[in-house]
Amino acid sequence: MQIKDEGALTFPGKLKSDPSKRPRDKYCRFHRDHSHNTANCYDLKQQIEALIRQGKLQKFINKERADPNRQESPPQWDNERPRPPIGDIRMIVGGTTTTGSSKKARKTYLRSVQNVQLTGSAPNIARTESPIIGFSEEDARRLHHPHDNALVVSIHVGDYNVHRVLIDNGSSADILYYPAFQQMGIDKARLIPTSAPLVGFGGTRVFPIGSITLSVTVGDYPQELTRDIIFLVVDCLSAYNGILGRPTLNSWKAAISTYHLMIKFPTDYGIGEL
Structure with a gap:
């Protein structure tokens, strides 16, 4: 959540589901509520992806790429990464x-x-294990x-x-x-x-x-x-x-x-x- 002070995120309200039925060991700093972890927050991921497409988070992306402790993705993934939409x-x-x-x-x-x-x-399609x-x-x-x-x-x-x-x-x-x-x-x-x-x-x-x-x-x-x-x-x-x-x-x-x-x-x- 290093980007929380950038003013680009739109923070949602608290979750509407029954609090007694949510896991108390998981907390989302984006929703400011219990239910799931921040890293797994669907709404946060959607906003971050939109901001990246708008070019508003470049300094964080560059910092991440320069981090020597960051685990590199397999080379074949990089070669297959699709072009961004126009x-x-x-x-x-x-x-x-x-x-x-x-x-x-x-x-x-x-x-x-x-x-x-x-x-x-x-047409008939060959079956393979999935x-x-x-x-x-x-x-x-x-x-x-x-x-x-x-x-x-x-x-x-x-x-x-x-x-x-x-x-x-x-x-x-x-x-x-x-x-x-x-x-x-x-x-x-x-x-x-x-x-x-x-x-x-x-x-x-x-x-x-x-x-x-x-x-x-x-x-x-x-x-x-x-x-x-x-x-x-x-x-x-x-x-x-x-x-x-x-x-x-x-x-x-x-x-x-x-x-x-x-x-x-x-x-x-x-x-x-x-």
Whole structure:
């Protein structure tokens, strides 16, 4: 917590969960409360990563690199470290995306729009041994229960962090919505024509503009995966920038928990999380 006096951190309030059910031997100096250790604080890590991307913690990064007692990472990790993103693609705000302002109207719209099916069959994938993946109550500590939230994530696509991506294991296609495709500055000429219709969009068939293969990275270095994903680019209204469906989730050998709002997947350096 050497950066606490820099004025860059936004300190949260105390945790809202029942104090009697939290471990008293763990204390977070960021939340100023008992529940977990500072080093494992999810909210603190998120803020530090954002500050590093903004170039506000360079003196601490340089100091860490100059520290002779710091344990060096394996050389192969350094060679594989991905480039930082050059921009962020966030949710499109405004318009009539949810066809109404009530909670019931939004849920009705999302059920009709996000249940995607693609005609055709999935390719066979060779099976290999993977570590056992599990979830615990500790994984759900940052959530307020009960909840019925959708599993929505941010992923690194090409040179961009793309936010508001829905995880939908009811979809047999990976979707990239056209507004997000445009914001990424990709030449439309790269799209490969496709005649495979999507059904489930308001009960009608929708023909994608085309398909495109993009590199996607998920997880925190070094427990991360980088894979090429074939996205179908669809020009229609959505509350999301994209959908990751069964083709990608199965290729990651991903385990999904909607209760924990988390995905876990095996990597060469342990279990990755999203």
